Amino acid sequence: MSVTLAPKVSAAPRLTRQARKHRHLLWTVAAAVLILALTYVLPPFRNYQLATVGAYLCVTAGLTVLTGLNGQLSLGHGALMATGAYTVAMVQEKLSGRGQWTLLVAVLAGIAVATLAGGIVGLAAARLRGPYLAGLTLAVAVVVPAVASTFDKTFNSDQGLSVYVDPPPLALGATFPYERWQAWLAWAGALITVFGLATLVSGRFGRSLRAVRDDEAAARIAGVNVARTQVLAFVVSAACAGLGGGLFAVLAQSVSPGAFPLSLSLFLVMAIVIGGLGRLAGAVWGAVLLVALPALTHSVTDSIDVSPAVAQRLEGNLPLALFGITLIIVMLAAPGGIASLRPRRRKA
Amino acid sequence: MDRFVFLTFDGLSRGAVYAAFALALVLIWRATRIVNFAQGAMAVATAYVGYSVSAATGSYWLGFVVAVLGGLALGAVTERVVMRFVDHSSHLNGVVVALGLVLVIQGVLGMIYGNEFRPAEAPFSRDAFTVGGIALLSRFDLFVFGAVFVVVALLAALFTRTSVGLRMRASAFAPDVSRLLGVNVGGMLTLGWALAAGVGSLAGMLVLPTELGLHPNAMDIVFVSSFTAAVVGGLDSTIGAVAGGLIVGLLLSYVSGYLGATVAPIAVLILLVVVLLGRPGGLFSRSAARAV
Numbered sequence: 001m002s003v004t005l006a007p008k009v010s011a012a013p014r015l016t017r018q019a020r021k022h023r024h025l026l027w028t029v030a031a032a033v034l035i036l037a038l039t040y041v042l043p044p045f046r047n048y049q050l051a052t053v054g055a056y057l058c059v060t061a062g063l064t065v066l067t068g069l070n071g072q073l074s075l076g077h078g079a080l081m082a083t084g085a086y087t088v089a090m091v092q093e094k095l096s097g098r099g100q101w102t103l104l105v106a107v108l109a110g111i112a113v114a115t116l117a118g119g120i121v122g123l124a125a126a127r128l129r130g131p132y133l134a135g136l137t138l139a140v141a142v143v144v145p146a147v148a149s150t151f152d153k154t155f156n157s158d159q160g161l162s163v164y165v166d167p168p169p170l171a172l173g174a175t176f177p178y179e180r181w182q183a184w185l186a187w188a189g190a191l192i193t194v195f196g197l198a199t200l201v202s203g204r205f206g207r208s209l210r211a212v213r214d215d216e217a218a219a220r221i222a223g224v225n226v227a228r229t230q231v232l233a234f235v236v237s238a239a240c241a242g243l244g245g246g247l248f249a250v251l252a253q254s255v256s257p258g259a260f261p262l263s264l265s266l267f268l269v270m271a272i273v274i275g276g277l278g279r280l281a282g283a284v285w286g287a288v289l290l291v292a293l294p295a296l297t298h299s300v301t302d303s304i305d306v307s308p309a310v311a312q313r314l315e316g317n318l319p320l321a322l323f324g325i326t327l328i329i330v331m332l333a334a335p336g337g338i339a340s341l342r343p344r345r346r347k348a
Numbered sequence: 349m350d351r352f353v354f355l356t357f358d359g360l361s362r363g364a365v366y367a368a369f370a371l372a373l374v375l376i377w378r379a380t381r382i383v384n385f386a387q388g389a390m391a392v393a394t395a396y397v398g399y400s401v402s403a404a405t406g407s408y409w410l411g412f413v414v415a416v417l418g419g420l421a422l423g424a425v426t427e428r429v430v431m432r433f434v435d436h437s438s439h440l441n442g443v444v445v446a447l448g449l450v451l452v453i454q455g456v457l458g459m460i461y462g463n464e465f466r467p468a469e470a471p472f473s474r475d476a477f478t479v480g481g482i483a484l485l486s487r488f489d490l491f492v493f494g495a496v497f498v499v500v501a502l503l504a505a506l507f508t509r510t511s512v513g514l515r516m517r518a519s520a521f522a523p524d525v526s527r528l529l530g531v532n533v534g535g536m537l538t539l540g541w542a543l544a545a546g547v548g549s550l551a552g553m554l555v556l557p558t559e560l561g562l563h564p565n566a567m568d569i570v571f572v573s574s575f576t577a578a579v580v581g582g583l584d585s586t587i588g589a590v591a592g593g594l595i596v597g598l599l600l601s602y603v604s605g606y607l608g609a610t611v612a613p614i615a616v617l618i619l620l621v622v623v624l625l626g627r628p629g630g631l632f633s634r635s636a637a638r639a640v
Contacts, residue, residue, distance in 0.1 A: 073440050126626055130439035143616075150610045162482070317454075321452050
């Protein structure tokens, strides 16, 4: 009896690491050109929304790596964003008025602090599975207002802090719209994040992530350090959340616990699930959805004739309900759950 | 010393509620291996309905009964309509669907009732009796103890003394064998979810008067505290859930009393981290075989 092993070699030659990097770079440059063009076409408010998409994209891309590729569910990314945002606020307060470079320092500090926080949570997370991990990260998300009120001398409890942001550099012209500058800042962060993550997960680290997600025992046998991979995934993802949170602080020019409620963390999970787990493209769709759906419900509640009080209730809560229903339907309609949402792109 | 005694009784009273809520989580976990992250939102939803009925009829107790019955119904509906169809190949799925439910329930509640805190009055006085100058317990605390004791006793009797309880335990323990032996496993799951949500709603009615009041997010912190209680006791143990609830209640009471109320959630987080890293099976677990 002869056994034929299916050849594991793909028909097309595998791209070398260099070629993959070039392809990612090409995509990033194309996206940058597109965004740049958009910022000149769009009116100011749309540019602000575009900037918000960019800030969300940093977070959803990082969360995609953690949850989609590594299988660790985090409900605490809103809290990690808050860490980055508060750091940016405090560093900007210390350094404000000395030029544009302070913003870079502040954002880098925000990333560093969020990375540290993510490392601590990740060390605990690597020992936990499923609902235990979800419960722990949920507790982290819920504790944000409590931390802000307990250390109110530093964080000014519920009022939060204001964030000083310099006007656009004069070299761009005196009438350069502020919203366009915001969009540039946010998308610079987003594109660097996505390029970095795409390069990171297409290599050895990405294979380790997926191996750990699919079968821990098998990954361990194959020589993957499971715990280290999981902590690293958390750290990388936290750094992205810190960047996203820092950008949010810059966009809103203020930080408060109310900006990082538990529902934000749930929205982030929803965005990556609906966008398509395990693909960075899904993170883009998720980020767009996070901005588009509330905007859409806003225009719907504006168009129907109801009293202002009712309209306000609808506006705040309709997106919540819609997000929830969409999330449930996507989860139930995809029979293999999260795993089957992953398209098989390369035929083995 | 006076303060310590008062905080102890206060902590036990809070702990009793957390115990009931943790018990609801454990019931569902044992039956389906899902931690119902929507439990808090479901309890708030039924509490809103209960207080609406109370306001309309003027009778607190009618609203109370409606809330608990509403919890039973909501639990059954959730299981039949949503949770039954969750794919169990990844344990993320159950959690994510429950989070979707949280968003839906909080969104709908916000649309109907708005996002302001509404008063949730207690059926009994919350002024503590004093014995020899030391404040001990209020009538409401006694009511809480009584209600939780009755619920725990009823559940214990149901699971250990009745044939329905035996069938429920069998379907949780070995669903396929139970099905072969003629147990309606699906029905038992629905019943389990209904019971758990009913207990959760009861706990919600008991805890909301002691908090800021009714709000779509009012149970978020309570959920985290109760989840911690369930983990402290071991997610599989009903007695552990009760003990864990009392431990968390006491901890919260002492921390709020001596360090300030805002520190309490941080204390819960620290307790959760310590227990998860030290004894992930719960304080009362025997050392289990290593899971590969």
